Amino acid sequence: MILVTVGTQLPFSRLIAAMDHITDSLEEKVIAQIGSQSEKPLHMETVAELTPVEFEKYMSNARVIVSHVGGGTILTAQRLKKPLIVFPRQAKLLEHRNDHQLDTARNLDSLKGIYVAWTEVQLEELVQRNDLIPAGSHNSKERVQLVNRLKLFIDE
């Protein structure tokens, strides 16, 4: 199963439309959490707003997760060790108020198991691949560094 999520705050019809189109030629089931978009996709199953627990259940059952560049989704994919394909929102298409998703995507491109689709064509290629590796370790040296800095701050 492929899980598509756009977060709960803003609609992202370009990603939903692209995934709906791709789903038409797939044999795999695709479930989409479409946020506040009113128009329903034709080929994907949709779910309403989920509680965090329910949402995590869907994520655990997915082969791959397709998402906007949401911080929460990235961390959850890493924790659950799922391959993650991200498709950035763009301010010029009125998909967000600024381009921080493009900026984040550029900085994530080297992370293990996180794949950036810059275009609809790349998105389709990535979804059809069966060699995607799970998103990587949760225990980077950067994370340990941050924890140690905060410990020092609390104690000083």
Place this chain on the structure above:
Amino acid sequence: MTKRVLVVASAGGHWQQLMMIREAFDHHDVLYMTTKDGVAQQSGASPFVIVPDCNRNQPFAVAHSFFSITKVILRYKPQVIITTGAMPGFLALISGYLIRSKTVWIDSFANPEVMTMSGKYSKKIATLCLVQWEDLAKREGVEYAGRVI
């Protein structure tokens, strides 16, 4: 020495970033503050309080949220406040500033090129202001001390 530490994050990505740095504070006397029921329970984070969410486009919601947050802070009297954002976390830093708590703002890793608006303001009031990307830290004149991913 155990300290009273208030940790604040809005539900969603901000909360998940906070959960990534739990070892920094979970041996202290911690109170968790978030914006949605179910979030803290799922992470086994207790004790916790829920405060109303808000963003800068909703002045009345901001006032309401600030009032609730300040009430908690006056009662708990945290020695340290740690937040990963967003707006409610920033409001907690303001209340903490008023009662002289030590405060730290950690700007979201999902903003690698430009600091968030709350982050920029927190430079003025937080004891420590961290961003999660080295180049951004240089540009903004704040500290980089690692990243949750």
